[in-house]
Amino acid sequence: MSIEKTQPLEYSTEQNNLNILGFWIFIGAEIMLFATLFASYFLLENRTGSGPSGEEIFTITPIMLETFILLTSSFTIGLGVHAMRLGRQKAMQAFFAITLLLGVCFLGLEIYEFTHYVHEGASLQTSGFTSILLTTLGTHGAHVTFGLFWGIFIMMQIKKRGLTPETTNKSFIFSLYWHFLDVVWIFIFSFVYLKGMM
Amino acid sequence: MEFFERFAIPHPSPAIYAAMVAIVLTTIAIIVGLTYFKKWGYLWREWLTTVDHKRIGIMYLISAILMLFRGGVDAIMMRAQLAVPDNTLLDSQHYNEIFSTHGVVMIFFMAMPFIIALMNYVVPLQIGARDVAFPRLNALSFWLFFMGAMLFNISFIVGGSPDAGWTSYFPLAGNEFSKSVGTNYYMIAIQISGIGTLMTGINFIATILKMRAPGMTLMKMPMFTWSALITNIIIVFAFPVLTVALAMGTMDRLFATHFFTTGNGGMDMLWANLFWVWGHPEVYILILPAFGVYSEVIPTFSGRNLYGYKSMVASMVIISLLSFLVWVHHFFTMGQGALVNSIFSITTMAIAVPTGIKIFNWLFTLWKGKIRITTPMLYSLLFIPIFTIGGVTGVMLAMSAADYQYHNTMFLVAHFHLVIIPGVVFAMLAGLTYWWPKMFGFMLNEKLGKWAAWLIGIGTCVAFFPMFISGLDGQARRMYTYSEATGFGIWNMIAFVGAIMLAIGFVIIVYNIYYSTRYASRDIPADPWNARSLEWATHSPVPEYNFAVTPEVTTRDAFWNHKKNNGNLFKGKYEEIHMPNNSGVPFIMSAFFFVFGFAMVFSLWILAIISAIGIFGCMAHRSLEQDHGHHLSVDHIKETEEKLGGAKS
Numbered sequence: 001m002s003i004e005k006t007q008p009l010e011y012s013t014e015q016n017n018l019n020i021l022g023f024w025i026f027i028g029a030e031i032m033l034f035a036t037l038f039a040s041y042f043l044l045e046n047r048t049g050s051g052p053s054g055e056e057i058f059t060i061t062p063i064m065l066e067t068f069i070l071l072t073s074s075f076t077i078g079l080g081v082h083a084m085r086l087g088r089q090k091a092m093q094a095f096f097a098i099t100l101l102l103g104v105c106f107l108g109l110e111i112y113e114f115t116h117y118v119h120e121g122a123s124l125q126t127s128g129f130t131s132i133l134l135t136t137l138g139t140h141g142a143h144v145t146f147g148l149f150w151g152i153f154i155m156m157q158i159k160k161r162g163l164t165p166e167t168t169n170k171s172f173i174f175s176l177y178w179h180f181l182d183v184v185w186i187f188i189f190s191f192v193y194l195k196g197m198m
Numbered sequence: 199m200e201f202f203e204r205f206a207i208p209h210p211s212p213a214i215y216a217a218m219v220a221i222v223l224t225t226i227a228i229i230v231g232l233t234y235f236k237k238w239g240y241l242w243r244e245w246l247t248t249v250d251h252k253r254i255g256i257m258y259l260i261s262a263i264l265m266l267f268r269g270g271v272d273a274i275m276m277r278a279q280l281a282v283p284d285n286t287l288l289d290s291q292h293y294n295e296i297f298s299t300h301g302v303v304m305i306f307f308m309a310m311p312f313i314i315a316l317m318n319y320v321v322p323l324q325i326g327a328r329d330v331a332f333p334r335l336n337a338l339s340f341w342l343f344f345m346g347a348m349l350f351n352i353s354f355i356v357g358g359s360p361d362a363g364w365t366s367y368f369p370l371a372g373n374e375f376s377k378s379v380g381t382n383y384y385m386i387a388i389q390i391s392g393i394g395t396l397m398t399g400i401n402f403i404a405t406i407l408k409m410r411a412p413g414m415t416l417m418k419m420p421m422f423t424w425s426a427l428i429t430n431i432i433i434v435f436a437f438p439v440l441t442v443a444l445a446m447g448t449m450d451r452l453f454a455t456h457f458f459t460t461g462n463g464g465m466d467m468l469w470a471n472l473f474w475v476w477g478h479p480e481v482y483i484l485i486l487p488a489f490g491v492y493s494e495v496i497p498t499f500s501g502r503n504l505y506g507y508k509s510m511v512a513s514m515v516i517i518s519l520l521s522f523l524v525w526v527h528h529f530f531t532m533g534q535g536a537l538v539n540s541i542f543s544i545t546t547m548a549i550a551v552p553t554g555i556k557i558f559n560w561l562f563t564l565w566k567g568k569i570r571i572t573t574p575m576l577y578s579l580l581f582i583p584i585f586t587i588g589g590v591t592g593v594m595l596a597m598s599a600a601d602y603q604y605h606n607t608m609f610l611v612a613h614f615h616l617v618i619i620p621g622v623v624f625a626m627l628a629g630l631t632y633w634w635p636k637m638f639g640f641m642l643n644e645k646l647g648k649w650a651a652w653l654i655g656i657g658t659c660v661a662f663f664p665m666f667i668s669g670l671d672g673q674a675r676r677m678y679t680y681s682e683a684t685g686f687g688i689w690n691m692i693a694f695v696g697a698i699m700l701a702i703g704f705v706i707i708v709y710n711i712y713y714s715t716r717y718a719s720r721d722i723p724a725d726p727w728n729a730r731s732l733e734w735a736t737h738s739p740v741p742e743y744n745f746a747v748t749p750e751v752t753t754r755d756a757f758w759n760h761k762k763n764n765g766n767l768f769k770g771k772y773e774e775i776h777m778p779n780n781s782g783v784p785f786i787m788s789a790f791f792f793v794f795g796f797a798m799v800f801s802l803w804i805l806a807i808i809s810a811i812g813i814f815g816c817m818a819h820r821s822l823e824q825d826h827g828h829h830l831s832v833d834h835i836k837e838t839e840e841k842l843g844g845a846k847s
Contacts, residue, residue, distance in 0.1 A: 018331045022404040025434060029396055033438035036475075040442070040457070040468060047463030049456065124455055128463030131455035135446070149814075153821040166824075 008085050010172035012165045023173045027180050034184050037136045038191065045196075049127035054196030057120045063193050066109045067185065073102035074182035081175045089163055093155060096171070099178065100151045103144055110141050133192065140188060143181050150174060204800055208358045208378045209291045218355045247780040249333035252740055254340045255319030256637060259630070261344055262312035263708075265303050268351065270704060272300035274697055277661070281694035283682040293678035294361040295380070299354070301364025305480070306388055307347040309618070312626040313487045314343075314398055317426045320633060321402060323733035323740065324420045326411030326749040331404035333778040334820075339394040339401065341788030346391025349795045353383035357799065360384040363676065365477070366447070368458035368469040373451055382799040385448040390791050392437055392444070399433030402426055411732070413751035420731040420755075421510055425490025428514045429483050432521060436479035443472035452801060467532065474525035482521040484618065486514055488625030489556055492578050495628050496560050498729045499575035500567025503755060506559040513552030520549045530598040531605045539598035546596035553589060557582060572727070573647035577628035580655035581620040588616030591666070606676075609669025612662045619658050627654070627707065635726050639739040640718040646710040653703035661696025664689035730758035735767055737842040743775045743830060746839050775830045787816035 010016055045054070080095030114134065117123070122130045154174050158167050207214055232238050245253060275296055279288045288296065322330055330336050353359045360380035362371035371381045406427045410419070419427075446457040447469065456464035497504045504510065526534060526542040534542075560582060569575070591613040595604050604610055627650075635641050665673075668689040673680065680686050725734040735757045736745050747768040753759045760767045790812035797806035 018404055018408055021408060022331060022400055025400045025403050029400065029434045029438050032435050033442060036439045036442040036472065040446070040472070043468055044457070044463065044465060047465060049462035051462070124449075124453060126456075126462070128456045128459075128465060131446075131449070131457055131464075135449070135455070149818075150821070153818060157822065161824075170821075 009163060009165050009168040010084075011169075013169075016165055016169040019169055019173060020176075023176055027176065030180065034136075034139070034187070037132070037139060038187065041132045041136050041192065044128040044132045047128040049129075051126035051130055052120060052122050053129065054133070054192070057117055057122050058193055058197050059116070060197070062109050062113050062116075063189065066106050066113070067189050069102050069106045069109070070182055070185050073099045073106070074179055076102065077175045077178045081172060084163060084168055084171055087163060089158065092163075092171075093158060096151060096155050096158075100148055100155075103148050103151070103178075107141065107144055107148070110137065110144075113137075136192065137188065140181065140184055143184075147174070147178060147181065150177070204379070205356050207355065209289075209295075211292060214355065221355060242782070243780070246785045247337075247782045249329075249337045249778050249780055249784075250742055251318050251322050251330050251333065251336060252637070252742075254336055255315045255317075257340055258311045258315035258318060258343070259637075261347060262308050262315055262626075265307040265311070265347060266704065269300050269303035269308050270701060272296045272303065274701055276300065277690075277694045277697040279678065280680075280690045282691065283680055283684070283687045285679055288678065290678045291361065294363075294676070295359040297676055298360045298363050298366075298380075298384075299350075302350065302360070302384065302388070305364065305484075306391060307343075307350065309484050309622050309626075310391075310395060311343060311347075313429070313484065313622070314339075314395070316422075316491065316626065316629045316633065317398075317402060317429075317487060319637060320629075320733055321423050321426050322405065322409070323636070323736065323744060324423045324731050325406065325409060325414060326732050326745060326751070327405065327409040328744055328775065329778065330401050331409060332401050334781055334784060335397050335401050337781065338784035338787065339398040341784050342394030342397075342791060343391040345788040345792040346387045346389070346394065346795070349390065349792055349799075350383055350387035352796075353380055353387075353799075357383070365473060366469075367473075368447070368450070368466045369460050371447065371451075371469075372459060373454075379799050382448070382451055385444050385451065386795045386798050389441065389444045389448070390795050392440055395433060396437045396441070399430040399437065402430040403434065406430075411749045411751050414756070417508070417511070418751060418754045418756070421493035421504060421507070422487070422490035422731075424511055425486045425493070425514060428518050429486045432479045432483050432486075432518050435522070436476045436483065439472055440476035440480075443469060443476065446472075448798070452798065470529050470532065471525065474528045475522070477528065478525045479518075479521040481618075482517055485621045486517065488622050489514070491625040491629040491632070492560060492581060494729075494731065495574045495578050495632055496563050497755075498632075498727055499570045499572055499578075500564050501570075502563055502567045504559070505562035505565075506555070507754065509555055510559055513555045516552045517549060520545060520552075524549065527596055527598070527601075530601045543596055543598045547593055550589065550593050550596075557586060572631075573642070573644055573651055574628040574632040576648055576651045577624040577631075577655075580651065581624045581628075584620040584624075584655070584658060585617060588613055588618075588620065592617060604669065606674055607669035608665040608673045608675055611675050612665035612669060615662045615665075616658070619662075620655075624654070627651070632727065633733075635722055636733055636738050636740065638715075639722070640714060640720050641722060641726060642714045643710050643718065646706055646713060650703045650706040650710065653699050653706065657696045657699030657703055659696070660699060661693050664692040664696075725757075725761075730755040732757055732767075735760070737839075741838050741842060743777065743835065746772060746835050772832045772835050774832060775835065776827055777830055778827045779825055781825070783816050783820060787813060790816065 011020065076095050077099040080092050080099060083089075083091035083095055114137075117130070117134070122133075124131055124134050151174060154167070154170050158171065161167055232241060245257065248254065275288065276293070279285050279293060318330075318336070322328070358378035358380045360366065360376075360383055361378070362376050362381055362384070366381060366384055369375060371384075406419075406423060446455070449455040450457050450459060450464075456462045458464055458466050458469040460466055493504055493510060524542055524546045526538060527546045530539050530542075560578075571579070591609070595601055595610060595613055631642050631647055668686045671684075671686065673684070673686045673689075722738065724736065724738050726738075727734075732749055732751070733740075735749060745768070747770045749756070749767040750769050751767075752765075756767065759765065790809045794806055794809035794813060797803070797809060
């Protein structure tokens with residue numbers, strides 16, 4: 001394993017480069033996945049059957065909170081990767097921990113939001129609109145949940161093994177994933193919630 | 199006992215009971231055989247845990263051939279049922295099940311793995327790489343595909359086969375009209391193997407973009423590798439659509455959501471659209487690697503460079519883009535209106551242009567070449583005229599106004615079989631024969647191979663040409679019987695004869711494999727066909743590290759030019775080679791996927807949760823483990839190279 005000194009650690013070996021490229025391609029596939037969900041959402045948006053419409057169930061407060069929390073977590077993980085590049089393991093771990101905590105808060109709010117919808121009579125089985133709404137949000141939420149566990153595993157490895165080409169590579173890829181979820185959320189915020197409330 | 203009733207077959211018949219007995223006996227025979235010959239350890243160490251792209255390729259190949267026979271038996275039963283009017287061999291329910299599983303098995307579990315088998319074996323060798331970018335992921339891809347295929351196949355004896363067609367259109371595929379668990383199998387088994395295919399796509403894009411031998415620029419890549427690159431890009435962009443569609447279909451069936459229902463705001467046409475947004479690119483996922491195989495075989499046996507290399511690449515890129523813009527032509531009659539239909543008519547007809555360019559390029563490659571008619575070449579020569587007939591009828595179908603006449607008739611069935619059989623099946627058989635010596639170190643018998651090729655070539659024409667006529671006369675597809683007064687009898691009888699010819703051809707191929715394994719000479723050169731690309735520059739069969747010294751490339755057809763100009767492909771000297779370690783986790787994780795899928799099919803939630811924990815446990819294990827692979831020493835490489843008949847450097 002030859003280590004390239006002029007590159008950041010996460011790019012320093014050939015396998016690391018491959019991993020990062022592979023993950024970008026995977027994000028390409030994820031974009032298609034969410035694009036399909038969005039396209040289906042736009043088609044089913046007004047097909048509410050006997051159930052409520054978006055305007056009737058969306059409430060701005062939890063949505064704004066979720067948005068702020070997730071955007072902030074994207075910022076903190078950026079700081080975490082910056083700290084990693086400077087070799088400051090403790091700072092990095094702290095930023096990653098903050099990121100994951102914000103992720104937990106986001107998830108808690110989303111679960112609250114879902115129970116609220118079910119209360120309002122908008123469950124998964126109510127109509128075409130609620131099915132696709134909860135599936136789109138749920139797919140994003142499931143990604144965040146997966147990310148929480150993934151992040152914890154990465155923090156454990158950093159604690160045990162320090163900043164090696166391997167652990168930094170994993171952390172960097174995780175940060176790509178987290179930023180991607182943030183981007184998806186921006187689309188959900190704009191085209192599901194704002195569009196629905198207008 | 200109520201618990202077990204759900205596993206019963208809803209429409210049993212003696213044939214299904216016989217199949218159950220046969221499956222149980224085969225399983226017992228395999229277990230006893232492995233135990234008696236003490237092969238469990240061998241099987242686990244050398245195959246189930248392997249991450250070697252060559253062995254994974256061979257496992258894909260074996261699965262594909264097995265599935266070819268499963269799908270082939272379905273086909274023969276269909277043709278037998280239709281051979282005479284008012285036949286009672288199968289009832290309508292069995293006929294529905296058989297045409298559904300025939301389509302699914304042939305597309306997902308025969309054609310796809312056959313293509314991925316050749317890509318796995320050949321692409322890393324053609325670009326001079328040691329393995330794919332992510333060997334462990336590659337093993338996971340295979341096992342997910344395999345478990346998905348097995349899950350789909352047990353539907354036959356546990357719970358009932360899917361019966362809503364291979365396209366599974368809603369609302370027919372919904373709970374109301376498809377009450378058995380068959381369609382659950384469809385949704386979940388394809389989902390599992392589809393995840394495997396998506397990961398193959400990611401793996402091969404990274405491999406081809408990053409792991410080419412020094413000097414091999416993109417425009418110096420062999421054409422098969424080019425086709426693999428484009429195909430995998432299509433896979434990565436098309437398969438997520440199928441993932442979502444299948445997930446929605448699963449939720450509609452298991453959790454009573456309203457994606458594709460006809461009430462409460464559901465939209466049944468959404469399924470048709472999503473299915474074909476994936477489905478049409480899928481057609482090109484199948485055909486482009488086949489084009490790649492022909493682009494290797496035809497120049498080799500014409501003794502000429504491939505004509506129009508750049509236009510070959512350009513036409514593949516154009517095909518890949520257009521493939522995403524034509525999906526509506528699968529349902530012109532389902533009420534889009536004239537404007538939408540016209541647009542999709544035009545985009546569909548446009549695909550004929552790059553495809554035509556490729557046909558002419560192959561013809562110009564043949565022109566004035568020193569043609570050697572070997573088995574792979576024979577398949578290629580049969581492909582060109584038959585595929586062109588299939589393709590031209592495709593342009594007829596593309597005209598939306600005329601399509602109202604052809605839609606859902608046997609005319610359509612004839613069309614897509616006449617593109618997909620010469621396109622994919624001939625290409626895979628050509629590729630199999632062509633690369634066989636590289637895989638196993640001996641050649642397949644040429645005489646038997648040519649017999650099979652002629653039988654399959656003529657059989658294809660005999661089986662499918664009559665359907666053009668009966669289709670235009672009004673015979674609908676998926677109709678399980680017809681009366682004598684329709685006059686379809688004669689055409690269907692001819693088609694049945696063709697199907698028998700095809701079956702005999704495939705049996706000869708299997709006999710050929712047996713015969714050649716037993717009698718063929720093992721004393722063959724590494725380059726028995728006098729071929730052109732890098733895979734022929736290493737030994738046959740290929741050592742685990744592929745190339746002792748990484749080749750250095752300066753031109754297209756690197757190996758050909760090296761032979762002609764006495765150049766030096768291998769400039770370096772032996773160095774330690776880093777190899778990935780074997781792992782049992784991909785197999786175990788996929789086995790959990792199998793259990794998870796089975797539990798979902800029958801709504802056994804506790805089992806589903808347990809197996810899901812197993813899946814995530816495997817992922818956690820992968821995250822935490824440290825696996826740096828191992829190194830092969832210079833001495834070991836020297837020894838192996840000498841044993842294989844002299845160093846290649």
